[in-house]
Amino acid sequence: MxxxxxxxxxxxxxxxxxxxxxxxxxxxxxQPIPPESALAQRFGISRxxxxxxxxxxxxxxxxxxxxxxxxxxxxxxxxxxxxLLTFEEEMRARGATIxxxxxxxxxxxxxxxxxxxxxxxxxxxVTVLKRVRLVDGxxxxxxxxxxPRKIGETLTPDEIRGEALVPALERILGRPRTRQTVxxxxxxxxxxxxxxxxxxxxxxxxxxxxxxYLDPDGPIQFGKTIFRGxxxxxxxxxxxxPLSSGA
Numbered sequence: 132m133x134x135x136x137x138x139x140x141x142x143x144x145x146x147x148x149x150x151x152x153x154x155x156x157x158x159x160x161x162q163p164i165p166p167e168s169a170l171a172q173r174f175g176i177s178r179x180x181x182x183x184x185x186x187x188x189x190x191x192x193x194x195x196x197x198x199x200x201x202x203x204x205x206x207x208x209x210x211x212x213x214x215l216l217t218f219e220e221e222m223r224a225r226g227a228t229i230x231x232x233x234x235x236x237x238x239x240x241x242x243x244x245x246x247x248x249x250x251x252x253x254x255x256x257v258t259v260l261k262r263v264r265l266v267d268g269x270x271x272x273x274x275x276x277x278x279p280r281k282i283g284e285t286l287t288p289d290e291i292r293g294e295a296l297v298p299a300l301e302r303i304l305g306r307p308r309t310r311q312t313v314x315x316x317x318x319x320x321x322x323x324x325x326x327x328x329x330x331x332x333x334x335x336x337x338x339x340x341x342x343x344y345l346d347p348d349g350p351i352q353f354g355k356t357i358f359r360g361x362x363x364x365x366x367x368x369x370x371x372x373p374l375s376s377g378a
Contacts, residue, residue: 141176145184153193164202219295232263236291245277248342248353258283270328271362276354309346315339335360
């Protein structure tokens, strides 16, 4: 054994072996991972060490545990990678079918957070659109959108039921949004959200809040989308270009 191999943690050997088999396609989504006892025997380590390796792969999103059944290769998460494309545009570019299930569309007074985001007085009536996002028929996200009432009243039934909000607002306003802010946080699902998304209470969530602006007019939409942590992730790449000496 090479000297450096003696310093590789035992859990990492299990982790790397399984990761390589998953990424190479030898273990496919939905297939079971060998039992902890079998892995412990194969690598000559304790089951506790095997459990640590599996936990790291769960955190990485490569495997998932099912109570009473064992560990299985996870399905790849839907990945949002292009900040200038909408979620719907990127999913369709990947060949996925996008649909919505409308939960509610109406008006309500803007509370402090919504009023501040839209630049309105607290209590001003705004249009609220609540929908479930379906990708290939599976619930992936729960979105809540707030827009000024004068914009919301112009949305057509077809736009409410089956279209992304971005093109709808572009139609209403006659030009595209000029900028947006995005905040991404981690959370766990509450009972109502669990029922809507078809997951267990306490499951991991990724919450994305954004505000759209139409300069110089100001904000035109504030909302959040609650994504299932097991089916969605964000990957954004940024680069910096040095300024030329003549800039």
